[in-house]
Amino acid sequence: MNQNSLWKLLSGLGLAFGVPWVLMIVVPYNREALAQPVEYAEGEEVAGNFAQYPSSVAATVGASDFGAEIYVREGCVYCHTQMVRPTYAGPDMWHEGWGGRQGQMRETRPQDYHGESVAMLGYQRIGQDLSNVGSRMDREALHRILSNPKSVSSVNMMPAYRNLYVKNGDEWEPTSDAEALVDYLLSRKKDQPLPAELK
Numbered sequence: 001m002n003q004n005s006l007w008k009l010l011s012g013l014g015l016a017f018g019v020p021w022v023l024m025i026v027v028p029y030n031r032e033a034l035a036q037p038v039e040y041a042e043g044e045e046v047a048g049n050f051a052q053y054p055s056s057v058a059a060t061v062g063a064s065d066f067g068a069e070i071y072v073r074e075g076c077v078y079c080h081t082q083m084v085r086p087t088y089a090g091p092d093m094w095h096e097g098w099g100g101r102q103g104q105m106r107e108t109r110p111q112d113y114h115g116e117s118v119a120m121l122g123y124q125r126i127g128q129d130l131s132n133v134g135s136r137m138d139r140e141a142l143h144r145i146l147s148n149p150k151s152v153s154s155v156n157m158m159p160a161y162r163n164l165y166v167k168n169g170d171e172w173e174p175t176s177d178a179e180a181l182v183d184y185l186l187s188r189k190k191d192q193p194l195p196a197e198l199k
């Protein structure tokens, strides 16, 4: 190969991989990662007293990083996503409760992961999307499905996480790991209202 064709090959490869890399990774990363929080305009109704969006408070209320670690360790992320897709990409918003609390349902925005060390997007849905599970289930219901999924529905394919519970008579009592995991799940609320200028 002479030097001229080597140069052509290298610049061809550079263009073929470099341009998509810049457009699909560098540009979106910078746009999202460097986005500044937006203050709510005066008079905008915001439940929960948030002064700005994204609010790191939304991501961390009641959540422990330890709970997130258990979520990863136990493999929840293999069967559950945490991303309500825009309607052009799928029917997520048609599933009741996936988009959040009644009256403030919406699709997930990249900034909703603000304050989380890892965004648990997940990649397949054997079970429901959990972006807003903290808005539709309470502590008791979460312990019930984790300790005994079949008690929720007989066709439930979710594995029972008995390793996180201790049997006491007929009851499954949560260990501190189970409580931390449930704290984390209860904090999954990605439905903070958007300031008007971001809608």
Ligand code: HEC
Pocket (backbone or CB within 6 Å): 071, 074, 075, 076, 077, 078, 079, 080, 126, 127, 128, 133, 137, 142, 145, 153, 155, 156, 157, 158, 159, 161, 181, 185
């Ligand atoms: C093998 C796949 C699988 C794994 C792993 C898994 N789940 Fe599930 N999960 C499911 C399925 C399937 C359902 C739906 C059950 C039904 O409604 O019948 C479900 C339902 C749920 C629900 C109820 C959601 C709702 O909206 O009703 C919660 C909460 C949940 N899972 C949390 C977890 C957590 C936390 C973990 C990790 C400790 C986990 N899951 C691991 C498959 C899985």
